[in-house]
Each structure stands twice: as C-alpha cells, then as structure tokens.
Amino acid sequence: xxxxxxxxxxxxxxxRAALGLLSDWMIPAGDGMPSAADPEILARVLSTLATHxxxxxxxxxxxxxxxxxxxxxxxxxxxxxxxxxxxxxGSHGQFVSVLQSAVAASYYRDxxxxxxxxxxxxxxxxxxxxxxxxxxxxxxxxxxxAPFYRQV
Amino acid sequence: MSxxxxxxxxxxxxxxxxxxxxxxxxxxxxxxxxxxxxxxxQSDYPTVGRDWESxxxxxxxxNMRRRDExxxxxxxxxxxxxxxxxxxxxxxxxxxxxxxxxxxxxFRTRALDGVGEDWPITYADLEPHFAVNDEMMGVAxxxxxxxxxxxxxxxxxxxxxxxxxxxxxxxxxLGWHWWPSESAIATVPYNGRDKCVNLGPCASGCAQxxxxxTDITYWPEAIRRGVELRTRxxxxxxxxDERGMADGVVYYDADGVERSQSAEMVIVACNxxxxxxxxxxxTSARFPDGLANSSGLVGRNLMLHAMAVTQGIFDxxxxxYKGPIGCSLWSKEFYETDLNRGFAxxxxxxxxxxxxxxxxxxxxxxxxxxxxxxxxxxAFRQMFDKSAAICAVCEDLPEExxxxxxxPDMTDSHGIPAPKINYVLGENSINMxxxxxxxxxxxLRAAGASFVTPTVTSGVASGHVMGTTRMGTDPERSVVNxxxxxxxxxxxxxxxxxxxxTSGGVNPTSTLQALALYVADNIKQRLANLFD
Numbered sequence: 001x002x003x004x005x006x007x008x009x010x011x012x013x014x015x016r017a018a019l020g021l022l023s024d025w026m027i028p029a030g031d032g033m034p035s036a037a038d039p040e041i042l043a044r045v046l047s048t049l050a051t052h053x054x055x056x057x058x059x060x061x062x063x064x065x066x067x068x069x070x071x072x073x074x075x076x077x078x079x080x081x082x083x084x085x086x087x088x089x090g091s092h093g094q095f096v097s098v099l100q101s102a103v104a105a106s107y108y109r110d111x112x113x114x115x116x117x118x119x120x121x122x123x124x125x126x127x128x129x130x131x132x133x134x135x136x137x138x139x140x141x142x143x144x145x146a147p148f149y150r151q152v
Numbered sequence: 153m154s155x156x157x158x159x160x161x162x163x164x165x166x167x168x169x170x171x172x173x174x175x176x177x178x179x180x181x182x183x184x185x186x187x188x189x190x191x192x193x194q195s196d197y198p199t200v201g202r203d204w205e206s207x208x209x210x211x212x213x214x215n216m217r218r219r220d221e222x223x224x225x226x227x228x229x230x231x232x233x234x235x236x237x238x239x240x241x242x243x244x245x246x247x248x249x250x251x252x253x254x255x256x257x258x259f260r261t262r263a264l265d266g267v268g269e270d271w272p273i274t275y276a277d278l279e280p281h282f283a284v285n286d287e288m289m290g291v292a293x294x295x296x297x298x299x300x301x302x303x304x305x306x307x308x309x310x311x312x313x314x315x316x317x318x319x320x321x322x323x324x325x326l327g328w329h330w331w332p333s334e335s336a337i338a339t340v341p342y343n344g345r346d347k348c349v350n351l352g353p354c355a356s357g358c359a360q361x362x363x364x365x366t367d368i369t370y371w372p373e374a375i376r377r378g379v380e381l382r383t384r385x386x387x388x389x390x391x392x393d394e395r396g397m398a399d400g401v402v403y404y405d406a407d408g409v410e411r412s413q414s415a416e417m418v419i420v421a422c423n424x425x426x427x428x429x430x431x432x433x434x435t436s437a438r439f440p441d442g443l444a445n446s447s448g449l450v451g452r453n454l455m456l457h458a459m460a461v462t463q464g465i466f467d468x469x470x471x472x473y474k475g476p477i478g479c480s481l482w483s484k485e486f487y488e489t490d491l492n493r494g495f496a497x498x499x500x501x502x503x504x505x506x507x508x509x510x511x512x513x514x515x516x517x518x519x520x521x522x523x524x525x526x527x528x529x530x531a532f533r534q535m536f537d538k539s540a541a542i543c544a545v546c547e548d549l550p551e552e553x554x555x556x557x558x559x560p561d562m563t564d565s566h567g568i569p570a571p572k573i574n575y576v577l578g579e580n581s582i583n584m585x586x587x588x589x590x591x592x593x594x595x596l597r598a599a600g601a602s603f604v605t606p607t608v609t610s611g612v613a614s615g616h617v618m619g620t621t622r623m624g625t626d627p628e629r630s631v632v633n634x635x636x637x638x639x640x641x642x643x644x645x646x647x648x649x650x651x652x653x654t655s656g657g658v659n660p661t662s663t664l665q666a667l668a669l670y671v672a673d674n675i676k677q678r679l680a681n682l683f684d
Contacts, residue, residue, distance in 0.1 A: 031529035048206070085524055097518070104513035105206035117509065117536065124199040125359040128349025129474035134312045134332075136294070141324050142331060147298045150257040150264065150488050152275065 010050045018060050018075045019046060023103050025081045033116045036107045044106035052098045059095025062088060158184040158380075161401060161415035163387050163430065165189075166242015167661050168648040168668035169421035170366035171285065173381075174374040175672035179679065183379045184413065186403055188386035189221040189239030191367060197357035205510035210356040212246050212613055214238070221384065223564035223571070225425060230575035231610040232456040234425060234617055240383060241367035243423065243615050243661070248354050248478025249336040249363045250502060250659040251291050253282055253666070255300065257488060258547075258656035265489045267496045267580065268549050268654040272625050272634035273670070275301070281669040285662065288373075289364035290342040292479075293334035299484030300331075307339045310348065315470040315540050316480040319503050322599025328485040333502065335479035336364035336661070343369075350475040352508060363476075385411075388568050389434040390418055390644070396438050397683070398644045404566045417643040417682070420650075421668065424454065424617030427650040428556045429571040431621065444621070444638040449631050451557055453550035453619040454573065455655040458581040459612045460499075460544040462592035464601030469537050472506020480505055486591060487657055495583040497547040499657040501592060504541040512536045519605065542595060544588030547657040550619050551578055577609075585609045616660050618652035635678075636671035642683040647671050 011019065020037040023045055027036035034041065049056050063075045066084050078084055089096050107113055111121040120127075159181035162169050173185050198207040212235030214222040221238045237245040256275035261268035283303070292307040309332035312320060316332075323330040337354075338345045339362075348362035361368055375381060384406035391412070393399040400414035420427045428451035432442040442450050483501040486493070507515065513532060516522030522531050559572040577585070589607030596604050623646075624630025627639035632651055638644040649664040651671075656663070675682060 026524045027528050028525060030526070031533075033529055081525065100517040101514050104517060105203075105510050108509035108513050109202055109205065114509065117533070119509065123201050123204055124351040124353070125197070126200075126349070128351050128360070129471075131311045131313045131350045131471070131475045134309070134317065138312075138317060138320050138324070139294075139331070141327070142298065142329055143296060145298045145329065148329070148488070149255050149298075149300055149484065152256040152260050152264070 010053055011046060011056075014074070015057070015060055016046060018063055019049065019056070019099075021075055022063070022099060025085065026100065026103050027107055034110070034112055036103050041106050041110055045102050048102040048105060049098065055095050055098050059088065059092045059099070062092050062095070157400075157414040157416065158182045159416045160184070160419065161186065161413060161417070162419045162421055162647075163401065164242065164421035164423070164426065164648070165240045165366070165371065165381055165383075166421065166423065167244045167366055168664050169242070169419075170370035170374065171288070171665045171668040172419055172421060172647045172672050173379045174288070174370040175669050176675065177374055177377045177379055179676055184415070185379060185381045186385040186387055186401070186413070187240055187381060187383050189219070189237070190383045191240045192245055192357065194359050194361055197359040199351045199353060199356065199359045204353065204356070205508045207356065210246065212236070212355065212615060220565055221386070223429075223568070224562050226559045226562050226570060226572040230456070230573045231577065232458070232575060233611065233613045234456065234573065235613045235615045236423060236425070236617075240371060240381065241365040244365040245357055245367070246355055247615060247659070247661060249476065250478050251289070251334045251336040251662045252482065252500065252658035253300070254656035254658060254663045255487065258654055261497060261654050265496045269624070269629075271653040272623055278663070278666045278670055281666040281673065282662065284669055285665045289336045289369050289665070290338050290345065291334055292337050292339040294332050297331040299329050299487065306334070307342060310335050310337055310339055310476055310479050312480055313471055313475050313505065315472045315505055316503060318466065318470065319540050319542075319595065319599045320481055322595045323483060325598040326594060328483060328595070330481050330483045333479045333482045335476060337476055337479060338362045338364070348476065352473050352475065352477060352505070354476050354478060386564070386566055386568070387430060388566065390420070390430065390443055391434075392436055392438060392443070392641070396641065398641050408566070417645065419645040419647050421647040423648050424620050424650045424652075425556050425571050425573070427646060427648055428620040429558065432558050433569060439640070444631055444640045444644055446640050447628055447631055449552070449622065449629070451620050452552045452555045453622055454554040454556055454575060454617070455548040455550055455619040455652065456575060456614045457548050457616040457655055458546040458577055458585050458609065459614060460546065460585045460588040460592065460607045460609050461541055461612060462589055462596065462607040463539050463541040463605040464596030464599065465535060465603040465605070466538050466540065466601055470506055470540055472537060472540060473508045475505050477505045478502070486587070493587055495580045495587065497549070497580070497584070497657065499544045499546040499584060499588050501588070501595070502543045502545060504543055506537060506539050506541075509536060512539075521605070540596065540599070540601070542592040544585070544592060545616075545657050545659065546581055546584045546588060548655045549578055549580055550622070550654060556620050616649075616655070618649040618655050618660055621646050621650040622653050623651040624653065635674035645671060645675070
C-alpha cells in the first residue's frame with residue numbers, strides 16, 4: 001500500500017477513489033504502460049491537485065451528481081465513461097483542465113512510462129542531450145541572396 | 153543596511169537594470185539597485201530534477217508562479233497573457249534567449265509605411281550599444297544573414313537538429329529566407345560560462361549557465377566594480393521633493409519593513425508593465441495622475457506582440473526536445489512591408505523545438521488531440537516527438553487604448569495595487585496573424601508535415617511588453633525624451649522596453665538592453681548638466 005502523503009490527506013477516501021477512477025479513465029493500463037491510477041502515479045496526482053482543492057471538490061460533486069442521475073450508488077459504479085467525461089467537460093471545464101494537467105505531469109515523469117517510450121528516465125541536467133552538428137551547406141540557396149532588409 | 157543618499161538609484165535588476173548599472177559604474181558614482189526578487193541558485197532550476205516539466209514556481213506567469221516577490225497581473229481583458237520573472241536577472245532568467253535586434257526600418261514606421269510613430273533615434277544610434285551588449289551577453293549565430301544588418305563576434309550557431317533541418321528544407325523548397333537564429337547562448341565556453349549541452353527547456357531557466365541571463369553576465373562584473381544590489385526590496389513609490397524632482401523611494405525590505413532611500417537620480421527598469429505600474433502608484437499633489445504622466449501616456453500604447461503559433465505533425469522522430477527550445481532558425485521573408493499582403497509592417501517566423509513528454513501530453517489533451525481512454529497510448533506515441541511549431545512574432549502597432557492601469561482591487565503581498573491590462577488586437581495585427589498562419593502552414597507542409605494544426609493566436613503567452621512610457625521629443629506625445637529622461641521630472645529616467653515607440657517583429661531583449669546602454673551613455677556624457 002502506498003503511503004498517503006500529507007497533501008493526499010486533503011482528500012477523503014471516497015474523493016481519492018473517484019480521482020483514481022477518472023485518472024484511469026484518462027490513461028488506462030495498456031500497450032505495456034501502467035494506468036494513471038497506479039498507486040505511485042496517483043499519489044503524485046493527488047499531491048498536485050491539493051493546490052486546486054476547491055476546483056477539484058466542485059468537479060467531484062458534479063461527478064457524484066452524475067452517478068445519482070445514472071441511478072447508481074456512486075461514481076465507482078458509473079459505466080458510461082465517455083458520457084460522464086463529456087458531461088464534465090461541458091459543465092466543469094476548469095476541473096477537467098486541472099485534472100488533465102496534473103495527470104499528464106504525474107504520469108509522463110514516471111520511470112516506467114519514460115522507459116516504455118524509449119526515453120531516458122533522468123533529469124536533463126547535467127548530461128544534456130546530444131545534437132549533431134549541422135551541415136550548413138543547407139544554407140547555400142539563402143547565402144546567394146542579396147541583402148533584402150530595408151536600408152534606412 | 154544604510155539609507156544614506158546614493159547618487160544613482162536603479163529600480164529593477166533585470167535585463168536593462170543590469171546593463172545600466174554595469175555601464176554607469178564608469179562614473180564612480182555611488183550606485184544602488186533595489187530588486188524585489190532574489191538571486192536564483194542555478195541548482196534550483198527545474199532541469200536538475202525529475203519534475204522538470206512541472207514546476208509552477210518557475211512558470212513564466214506570475215499569476216501561476218505566485219512567489220512572494222511576484223505581483224499579480226490582471227490579464228482577464230487581454231487575449232495575450234504577459235509573462236515575466238521577478239529576481240536578479242529578471243526576464244532573462246526565463247526567456248528563450250532568442251536575440252534578434254530590431255531592424256533599421258522599425259525605427260521609421262511612420263515615415264516609411266505611414267503607421268505607428270517614428271523613434272527619436274535610429275538603428276545607427278544603437279548599433280555600438282548592440283555590439284557592446286552582444287559581447288557582454290555572448291551571442292551565437294552565423295554571419296552573413298541577408299535578412300538583417302551584418303554583425304561580428306558571434307559564437308558558432310546552435311545546431312539545428314533533426315527538427316530544424318527538416319523545417320529548413322521546407323523553406324528551401326519554397327525559396328524563402330531562413331537563417332540560424334541568433335541566440336544569447338554560449339555554444340563554446342564564454343567568459344566563464346559553460347557551453348550549452350542541450351538541456352532543452354530554456355524557458356524554465358538554465359542550470360548549465362550557458363544561457364545569458366544578467367545574473368551571470370552583467371551583475372557579477374557590476375558588483376565587483378562597486379555597485380550595491382539589494383534583493384527582496386520592493387519599491388512602493390518614487391517620492392519627490394518640493395521642486396518636483398525625484399528624491400528617492402519608499403520600499404519594503406526582505407522583512408517587510410517599510411524603508412526610504414534617498415537618491416540624486418532615479419532610474420526605473422521594471423519592464424513594460426512594472427514601470428508604468430510604479431509610476432502610476434507614485435502619486436502626489438503635484439502629480440495626481442502618476443509620476444511623469446503630464447502627457448497621460450504612462451501605461452498607454454502597450455504592445456505585447458501578436459503571435460501566431462502553428463504546429464505540424466511529422467511521421468518520424470524530430471528529436472525536438474533536444475536543444476534550446478526557442479532557438480533553432482528564423483525567417484525574415486515577411487518582415488518588411490508589402491502592402492499587397494493586406495497589412496503594414498511584418499513578422500519574424502521563429503521555429504520552435506518540441507516539448508518534453510509532460511508538456512506534449514498537456515498540450516495534446518488541451519487541444520483535444522490526445523484522447524482519454526483506450527486510444528490514449530497509441531495517440532501519444534503518434535504525436536510525441538513528431539511535431540515542429542512555428543511562432544510568428546508579429547509587429548504590434550502602438551494604440552493608446554491598449555494600456556496598463558492599476559487594478560482597483562488586486563494587490564501584491566505588500567498591498568501595493570497590481571497592474572491591470574486592457575488589450576485588443578488591432579485590424580493590422582489580425583490581418584498579419586492570418587497571413588502568418590497561412591505561410592507557416594505552407595512551410596510545415598513543404599517540410600513534410602502530414603498534418604498541420606489550426607493556428608493559435610489567442611491565449612498565447614508573451615514576455616514582450618513594450619511602449620508604456622515611450623520616448624520622443626514632444627512632451628505631449630511621449631513620456632521620456634530621446635535619451636530616456638522624463639519630460640516632467642528632470643532626474644527621473646526609464647531604461648527598459650517601456651521606452652519602445654514601436655515593437656518591431658522580434659524578441660525585444662537585445663534592443664532593450666542596447667537602449668539601456670544608450671541611455672547610460674547619454675547620462676555619462678551629460679553629467680555636467682544632466683538635470684538642466
């Protein structure tokens with residue numbers, strides 16, 4: 001079980017579960033990659049969302065209402081993921097935007113995900129990235145052109 | 153800490169304040185600079201950590217960054233969102249280090265094209281100062297560009313990489329101009345700075361120290377030669393004496409204690425938003441509408457550069473996340489006026505490298521190109537590292553209704569009224585943006601893009617803030633004179649992009665620093681009768 005860091009505690013168990021559901025809907029496991037609801041990734045998502053608590057709670061209340069409208073006991077019983085997401089995007093765009101940003105930031109820095117994409121799982125500094133020297137003969141057509149900025 | 157009177161008080165330690173301080177030290181005057189932010193430790197930059205793509209404390213937007221030393225900007229009434237950084241180095245901490253100069257024609261838009269206003273100075277007046285600034289900052293590029301005046305002393309250009317070469321071939325296919333961008337990036341060891349190792353996201357700061365931010369270029373030299381720089385000191389207002397001359401400032405120190413500092417002369421270098429904000433906050437019985445504002449132009453003529461961003465999706469890897477994101481190549485094909493295009497003046501096409509995985513995913517989802525659910529992984533693999541973007545930096549003409557005022561409600565952490573921006577795109581800009589989007593699409597298709605996204609022109613961020621205390625010889629049509637001194641207050645100077653009369657179609661840092669050096673040079677030459 002993943003340790004709940006302090007900012008996660010700003011969300012209740014039900015809220016964390018609902019955010020996990022949405023994260024999984026957004027990026028499910030597949031193609032050799034983990035789900036965004038993977039405990040390690042979700043912990044980062046929750047930590048990020050803690051700074052947007054009011055927007056998140058508002059969005060989750062809408063999710064609860066959608067579950068009620070669908071006649072199920074709660075968000076975790078919702079089946080029509082795309083319909084729910086469309087409804088959220090329509091009425092709670094800011095919540096969706098914040099959630100997408102947090103999930104993307106948490107997911108695409110994960111070692112397993114980066115390696116799955118063929119990328120190095122490291123910070124850019126200090127190694128940097130190799131970029132080959134440019135063959136500047138590519139510029140030959142431009143070099144032959146006379147100066148064309150306006151002389152004043 | 154001493155509150156003894158100083159000869160020169162500079163407010164702001166960014167791109168222009170640093171250049172000004174470094175130059176004026178020649179006078180042996182006692183120079184003090186007050187900076188509301190702090191030094192940035194290079195080991196704190198995002199690229200040293202695994203969360204390098206998601207550090208809000210290094211966001212360009214002060215409204216997202218929300219550091220204690222930031223002030224909020226009410227930008228709700230502007231389609232372009234200003235970005236900045238408050239600290240030693242100012243905007244150069246987070247800029248992309250694109251380092252073009254304004255063109256000679258930019259200083260004569262009224263005479264040549266009947267739009268905007270003519271500057272009271274010319275490109276030739278600034279040319280020696282451009283050269284000094286290039287040497288201090290260190291500029292990489294390639295001599296011989298037929299699209300701009302020649303220059304010397306460049307370091308080798310930043311390599312184009314796969315992405316740049318592919319787009320360059322697109323320009324060649326169309327027979328259009330392109331050239332490697334001039335960049336304030338050390339491509340070889342330069343004045344104690346390490347060479348660039350292609351970390352990628354220059355816009356969150358350079359942990360390598362290859363990018364020329366003024367905290368590692370001008371400031372070490374200026375301080376070594378005797379300039380005093382006090383950080384975490386936020387100026388609330390400039391004060392005046394009974395003669396209407398500036399006599400100092402009131403500021404809050406790092407502990408939040410209100411202090412005053414007297415000075416023989418005051419130089420404001422807080423950028424195109426911070427400078428008018430400070431002047432408008434400096435009211436008195438003599439200057440009820442703000443200091444130096446008898447023309448009513450303080451805050452007006454705000455120019456932000458309209459920008460058209462167009463993205464192409466290619467079939468193969470572009471390696472776009474490798475290398476300085478903003479510095480690849482530029483095109484001046486559409487820079488100079490051709491009225492057959494349906495607008496006056498023009499734009500630079502700047503080719504941007506690609507994003508890292510987090511930014512690519514965030515942007516993909518925001519634009520609806522990256523779905524939720526089952527198709528997510530395949531869509532991400534199809535789009536990541538397959539894109540190239542062109543940002544057309546369009547000349548933004550001065551219009552008085554585009555302005556900075558004081559927000560009636562919003563304040564910074566010291567309770568000082570925050571700036572509010574009202575900005576609308578003019579017809580000339582709208583036509584130029586449309587043209588730029590179409591031409592960018594052509595280039596990307598010629599380069600082999602299999603798909604080109606619709607051009608984005610709204611919601612774009614810009615650190616190019618200009619024109620809000622413009623220079624001129626007529627006190628009714630300008631705020632400062634032809635060498636940066638306030639028309640109204642003879643010992644008050646401006647030394648930043650607020651002085652720009654027109655915006656050109658290029659990133660402003662090189663020109664605003666040359667302008668600061670030009671003002672400093674004038675001060676040095678006129679010391680005997682500076683306040684007459």
